[in-house]
Amino acid sequence: MSNLDSLESGKADFGIVDNYSRFSDKVSVVMPLYPQLLHILYRKEKSPQSLRELFTMGKIFAGIEGSGTRMFVDELMKDMGIEKSECTFVDVYDFFEADVIFAFTDLLTQEELRDLEGYHLYSIDEVANLGQGSLAEAICTRHPEFEPYIIAHDLYGSFTERAILTIKVDAILVCRTDLDPRLVYNMMKVLSENSQDLKNINPLLYQFSSDFDSRKLSFMLHPGSRDYLDRNAPTFFERYAELMGVIVTILVALASTLYTIRKWQLQKKKNKIDVYYQRIMAIRRNAQVVENTETLLALKTELQATQEETIDLVTDEKLLADDSFVIFLNLYKIVNEEIDKKLNLLLGV
Incomplete structure (x- = not known):
């Protein structure tokens, strides 16, 4: 049973998986831990000339199913157009019967190297081709979770008589999605506070950090991890101050513009009522000097028309029904x- 299966079944709370494992909504990421290197090994008596030939030269061990x-x-x-029927896979119990081994691991130990003394490391491409469109870069283009990696000459002593071009992928600490966020938060806090001790365990842990880009992960980030990553994030008001x-x-x-416009509109309406004040006063002056009924009736008609006009303006909200309008009505009266x-x-009435 794989670590992923154990988490999904509830038999484990935490586990370490490749950042290329199948997705499961029951599993969430706590944080990346360290890079795992792809070690491709083949038996010394074999001499594969290409990666395609490697797949068809005998028994293959490529990890357990899933x-x-x-x-x-x-x-x-699939990328290389190789059918499964062309290959023969063996399980972990027949590991040392394999002619070819694919394994994502951390750095091999001396004990592991002794167990693998009958194998050579396979280089995906010439190291000199890195940056020039190498096969390793092509693989990483199709699968962005991976990055090219060079296993240095003599890193494994005589096992690496030349530099090996391969790829790497992060090993990630995962947990059950339903775990308490506070527990996951504290887990990250403890790991971060003891990062120096972790780096002393394995050189690949040297770049271990609790600050990472969650967009590159194959699983959802656990809420507890999200809370830890955002622990120093500015508040909403700080962010958008x-x-x-x-x-x-x-x-x-x-608001100032609207106030100015409103004030201008009010002044405009006030100026308009002033015009009607002047018209009524003109009618009043004319009425005072007129001595015939016909002209007086005409002035009275004009006065009434002026009043009706102002009422229409008030109805159409083109004139304010304020104190100025009340004064106008009193003046009209x-x-x-x-x-x-x-x-x-x-008329002698």
Whole structure:
């Protein structure tokens, strides 16, 4: 049973898997730990001339079913147009019967190297081709979770008589998705605080960090991990303080503009009522000097028309029904009464 299976079944709370394992919504990432190197080994008596030939030269061990290594090898075969029927895979119990071994591991130990003394390491391409469109780069283009990696000359002593071009993928610490976020948060906190001790365990852990890009992960990030990554993140107001300042400035400017426009509109309406004041006063002055009923009746008609016009303007909201309008109505009433009184005198009523 793989680590992923153990997590899905609830038999384990935490586990380490390749960042190329099959996706499961029951499993979430805590954090990346260290890179795992792809070691491709073949028996010394063999001499493969290409990666394609490697797949057809005998028994292959590529991890257990469902593992990240097996998924990668299956995808690589598809990319190269190799049918499964052309290959013979063996399980872990027949590991040393394999003619070819694919394994994502950390650095091999001296004990492991002794166990593998009947094998050579296979280089995916010439190291000199790195950066020039090498096969390793082609694989990483199709599978961006991987990166090219050079196993240095003599890193494994006589086992690496020349530099080996391969690829690497992160080993990631994962957990059950339903674990308490506080537990996961504290797990990350402990690992981060003891990162120096971890780096002393294995050279590949030298770049271990609790700050990482979660977009490159094959699983969802656990909420507890997200909380830890965001622990020093600025608050909403801190993050958008400058933007909010700009927005407030714009709102103030807009309010000021609207106030100015409103004030102008009110002044415009006030200026309009002043025009009607002047018209009524002109009618009043004319009525005071007129001595015939016909002209007075005409002035009275003009006065009434002026009043009706202002009422229409108020109805259409083109004139304010404020104190100025009340004064206008009172003035209208006074002038109208004066005209009526003078008409009565002229008519002898």
